[in-house]
Amino acid sequence: MNGLDELLDYDEVMATHDVVIGLEVHVELDTKSKMWCGCSTDFGAAPNSHTCPVCLGLPGSLPVVNRTAVESAIRIGLSLGCQIAEWCRFARKNYFYPDMTKNYQISQYDEPLCFDGEVVIVVDGQPQVIPIERVHMEEDAGKTSHVGGAGRIQGADYSLLDYNRAGVPLMEIVTKPVLGTGTKAPEVAREYMAFLRELMRALGVSQARMERGNMRCDANVSLMPKGSDELGTRTETKNINSLKSVEAALRYEICRQGAVLKRGGRVVQETRMWHEEGYTTAGRSKETAEDYRYFPEPDLVPVAPSREWVAQLRATLPEPPAERRIRLQAEWGFTDLEMRDVNGNEGAIDLIEQTVSAGAAAASARKWWLTELARRANEAGIGLDEVGISPAQVAALQSLVDDGTLTDNLARQVIDGVLAGEGEPADVVAARGLAVVSDEGALAQAVDAAIAANPAIAQKVRDGKVQAAGALIGAVMKAMKGRADAARVRELVLEKLS
Amino acid sequence: MALTVQDVARLADLARIELSEEELARLAPQLDVILTAVASVADVAGQDVPPTSHPVRLENVYRIDETRPSWPAEAMLAGAPAVEDDHFRVPRILDEEA
Amino acid sequence: MNDTIHATAAELAARIASGAQSAEEITRLHLDRIAAVDEQVNAFLAVDAERALAQARAVDVKRASGAPLAPLAGVPVAVKDLFCYQGLPTTAASRMLESWVPPYNSTVVDRLLASDLVILGKTNLDEFAMGSSTETSAFGPTRNPWDLGRIPGGSGGGSAAALAAFEAPLAIGTDTGGSIRQPASVTGTVGVKPTYGGVSRYGVIAMASSLDQPGPCARTVLDAALLHQVMAGHDPADSTSIAAPVPDVVSAARKADVKGLRIGVVRELGGEGYAPGVEARFAAAVELLASLGAEIVEVSCPHFVHAFAAYYLIMPAEVSSNLARYDGMRYGLRVGDDGLASTEQVMRASRAAGFGDEVKRRIIIGSYALSAGYYDAYYGSAQKVRTLIRTDFEAAFRQCDVLVSPATPTTAFRFGERLTDPLAMYKSDLCTIPANLAGNAAASVPIGLADEDGLPVGLQIMAPVLADDRCYLVGAAVEAGLTEQWGGPLLDRVPALKEKAR
Numbered sequence A: 001m002n003g004l005d006e007l008l009d010y011d012e013v014m015a016t017h018d019v020v021i022g023l024e025v026h027v028e029l030d031t032k033s034k035m036w037c038g039c040s041t042d043f044g045a046a047p048n049s050h051t052c053p054v055c056l057g058l059p060g061s062l063p064v065v066n067r068t069a070v071e072s073a074i075r076i077g078l079s080l081g082c083q084i085a086e087w088c089r090f091a092r093k094n095y096f097y098p099d100m101t102k103n104y105q106i107s108q109y110d111e112p113l114c115f116d117g118e119v120v121i122v123v124d125g126q127p128q129v130i131p132i133e134r135v136h137m138e139e140d141a142g143k144t145s146h147v148g149g150a151g152r153i154q155g156a157d158y159s160l161l162d163y164n165r166a167g168v169p170l171m172e173i174v175t176k177p178v179l180g181t182g183t184k185a186p187e188v189a190r191e192y193m194a195f196l197r198e199l200m201r202a203l204g205v206s207q208a209r210m211e212r213g214n215m216r217c218d219a220n221v222s223l224m225p226k227g228s229d230e231l232g233t234r235t236e237t238k239n240i241n242s243l244k245s246v247e248a249a250l251r252y253e254i255c256r257q258g259a260v261l262k263r264g265g266r267v268v269q270e271t272r273m274w275h276e277e278g279y280t281t282a283g284r285s286k287e288t289a290e291d292y293r294y295f296p297e298p299d300l301v302p303v304a305p306s307r308e309w310v311a312q313l314r315a316t317l318p319e320p321p322a323e324r325r326i327r328l329q330a331e332w333g334f335t336d337l338e339m340r341d342v343n344g345n346e347g348a349i350d351l352i353e354q355t356v357s358a359g360a361a362a363a364s365a366r367k368w369w370l371t372e373l374a375r376r377a378n379e380a381g382i383g384l385d386e387v388g389i390s391p392a393q394v395a396a397l398q399s400l401v402d403d404g405t406l407t408d409n410l411a412r413q414v415i416d417g418v419l420a421g422e423g424e425p426a427d428v429v430a431a432r433g434l435a436v437v438s439d440e441g442a443l444a445q446a447v448d449a450a451i452a453a454n455p456a457i458a459q460k461v462r463d464g465k466v467q468a469a470g471a472l473i474g475a476v477m478k479a480m481k482g483r484a485d486a487a488r489v490r491e492l493v494l495e496k497l498s
Numbered sequence B: 001m002a003l004t005v006q007d008v009a010r011l012a013d014l015a016r017i018e019l020s021e022e023e024l025a026r027l028a029p030q031l032d033v034i035l036t037a038v039a040s041v042a043d044v045a046g047q048d049v050p051p052t053s054h055p056v057r058l059e060n061v062y063r064i065d066e067t068r069p070s071w072p073a074e075a076m077l078a079g080a081p082a083v084e085d086d087h088f089r090v091p092r093i094l095d096e097e098a
Numbered sequence C: 001m002n003d004t005i006h007a008t009a010a011e012l013a014a015r016i017a018s019g020a021q022s023a024e025e026i027t028r029l030h031l032d033r034i035a036a037v038d039e040q041v042n043a044f045l046a047v048d049a050e051r052a053l054a055q056a057r058a059v060d061v062k063r064a065s066g067a068p069l070a071p072l073a074g075v076p077v078a079v080k081d082l083f084c085y086q087g088l089p090t091t092a093a094s095r096m097l098e099s100w101v102p103p104y105n106s107t108v109v110d111r112l113l114a115s116d117l118v119i120l121g122k123t124n125l126d127e128f129a130m131g132s133s134t135e136t137s138a139f140g141p142t143r144n145p146w147d148l149g150r151i152p153g154g155s156g157g158g159s160a161a162a163l164a165a166f167e168a169p170l171a172i173g174t175d176t177g178g179s180i181r182q183p184a185s186v187t188g189t190v191g192v193k194p195t196y197g198g199v200s201r202y203g204v205i206a207m208a209s210s211l212d213q214p215g216p217c218a219r220t221v222l223d224a225a226l227l228h229q230v231m232a233g234h235d236p237a238d239s240t241s242i243a244a245p246v247p248d249v250v251s252a253a254r255k256a257d258v259k260g261l262r263i264g265v266v267r268e269l270g271g272e273g274y275a276p277g278v279e280a281r282f283a284a285a286v287e288l289l290a291s292l293g294a295e296i297v298e299v300s301c302p303h304f305v306h307a308f309a310a311y312y313l314i315m316p317a318e319v320s321s322n323l324a325r326y327d328g329m330r331y332g333l334r335v336g337d338d339g340l341a342s343t344e345q346v347m348r349a350s351r352a353a354g355f356g357d358e359v360k361r362r363i364i365i366g367s368y369a370l371s372a373g374y375y376d377a378y379y380g381s382a383q384k385v386r387t388l389i390r391t392d393f394e395a396a397f398r399q400c401d402v403l404v405s406p407a408t409p410t411t412a413f414r415f416g417e418r419l420t421d422p423l424a425m426y427k428s429d430l431c432t433i434p435a436n437l438a439g440n441a442a443a444s445v446p447i448g449l450a451d452e453d454g455l456p457v458g459l460q461i462m463a464p465v466l467a468d469d470r471c472y473l474v475g476a477a478v479e480a481g482l483t484e485q486w487g488g489p490l491l492d493r494v495p496a497l498k499e500k501a502r
Ligand SMILES: [Mg+2]
Pocket: A107, A138, A172
């Protein structure tokens, strides 16, 4: 059952219906230790090597709250314009699932730490209000892998559990119904996710890498006949793991629901799973709704952040990412188009800013990161910040270009050296002998040799065909192995043949 | 309100306890008696009485965000009913192909 | 050497410290006693002879080297089988954990070991501490040394019986609704439920988290105080642990003076349903306290009558959640994993096979109390009653320094008498439950034998939060006064058990 749903054309749905979306985003915090125990949160360790009696839920074990996780939650809440509860409790959410070691999740229920916020994002130049219902603290579950059945939960013979992720601090950020998205609900959802990702990184609370599951989204969507103010039946789509998928999954659900309504059917309130191939399927249907039997967690005492603490945390908030972008664009003197390239490249803004503060001109910093280094990152399929050269090294490289030691071409070879672990740019220049040859005698010799070797071309130049000089310049550059300033070579050639 | 055999079956299902017909028939009346005996709590306290979830008033108990050595995986897996490749092995999760 | 197994812990510690008797010999004599009588009593689920002897020898070596010894160094102790202790199965008296060996120690066990006590083994209890008779243990009931046909109380019947049978001079228990005090009462021993948060719950298999509290069990009030001092104190691994100094319980037990103390008799804890022998002994104890110079006042705690109902909702609600982890996936019993059954089916089958009836009853009641649509009427209302009970205590403690009542309405009942009538069983805890709901300290000390059946009766002493020392002060005064009247400890009158020839 893949993608067999009847779909209505998106524009047709938009002509007759308004869309209401709601987004529930889970963000894993980047704390050193887990939410309730001292086990490391590091990703990629050997299975079950980051576990202890607490995160395995062994009989008798008890949780103790990670203070930094509470601080991060408050800072996230403040950044989203939320109120911070004066007093709130953790609650147990009871349900059985083998990835949960206690068969309850410690979460928050009717007393979230942060509530009633609002943020404004920009979608295609238009402001869009995203009202925030709550931000609460909870814990992540373990990781399940399935054996048999092609590695999927359906048809698997059995499953294997790794609890390294169990107990990693998780923040749940829930919007109120988002209205007024016009025809752009999927784009709004995507922009909102991008906004949250940028915010988490600016706050330094999460790497927010969707591909690693640091940030995950469940998306609610319902359709409402135009002119009506009664919300339609909503579906909740889970398993959305990239920005692209958020947009695609919402678009799919809108078209699917549109088709159901058009043929006079009723949308079923259900959980649906998103599949990367581009469709959703109905989740496991339970005859009875889950009854989570929430109650206050007796093993943890209430969280009552003092107003002084909240004020201190408010003072640590970074400049909001959107405002920062506007400020930096002005400081750097970039055009809207140039800035769009910067914004479109994950992490570029930080790298450029750091390169500029290491002494490079903004335009040069932008040039290196968005062309040569972006190309290498793309080829390697890694992030710009993972290429292996630091902003300080890029600034040093540019200063070698600025003082004439390197041409851009030579600089690219220097990058090769830096990436190969040969040291700082200056070390690479020295070791590889890459500096521009500024010895006029040697240059003149090379020019003479090129003229002698290409008499016919030399004659053309003498006859006034200046374009023909290019071939001679190329020959000189080749003989010099690129270590010459092409402009100076051109001058010399023309001098000799004038 | 009486607790029926059907109620008990539903609750046992929620609590993941398999109960035979015989057990349901035996436990349901016992549970009903207990529930009847405690149902009076609803009539004791007025609206204005705050609930108490924790007997002793403590607030803001935290630990510093520091890692502590985890247990060796062998120690954590030692009590497991089934293990494979340093993982806890559990039966298939879905009842039938969904 | 009868003299050794009948000695108090304080006396044994003194002998070890002075070199009059080695810790090894004391341990060996207790192990011998266990071997001789425990087939009849069934107080122990596991005896850890080798490690106990090694711990004892280490104390003797320490003493010989002249190093300072902790106050109870070398004294044997029995630990309820609810406390994780590396290397020994910790079963909670359940099939579910029959062969589970914890990879870590509870904080209490760590503290016992750090103070050089010698751990003899693990004692029997009601399954997951749910019961008042030790009859729900999956490994057979413990018998009351006063009458082997009767229950030793519960859930900590094993710890109390081990003391009354002179198998151990000290024991550890947990008290959720009376599981230390009610067994103490029906076995003629001393048991204290410290202030909630006074002793760490870390590593103690949870029954009801907001009610559970570990505490000391002993044959004398001073022994209990010495053990309390070892167990108690702030533990950062338990978020509900109180970061305050441990009340000076040892000094209070030594002081044993109630002159000028205002003692409140709780009007609601007596009358109908209380055995005549219990009421008579209680009245005599109150009279004794008055004669020792205490001022006796009658106080009313009007909401105590609702404590029972509130407790039997809050406790099972927490039980239903705390016991969800026993699902056969990571540890413990797994049943029905035939390669075809699903996780959910295996969980159901494992929990059906691993839990006994009482555990199942409580899980189901608790699931009901928390379920959608019933939460407000049951769990929510019970939490409000809890507030009212705490308010009652606060009002009463403005009028007096401690409160007293019988520890339990009747003396030890016969096996099977209440097993199929859960409500009757639950009523065993009528007097003890309020202190668990409010979190304050409470103790039971022996005050004689009921005329009608010659079985022990206990006095409950309740003190405010973090005033645990007052339980010891009053308990020790009563103990001293009565021992003088009796011409010796009450336990001198426990019938001798037939020792099995070795
Ligand atoms: Mg959640």
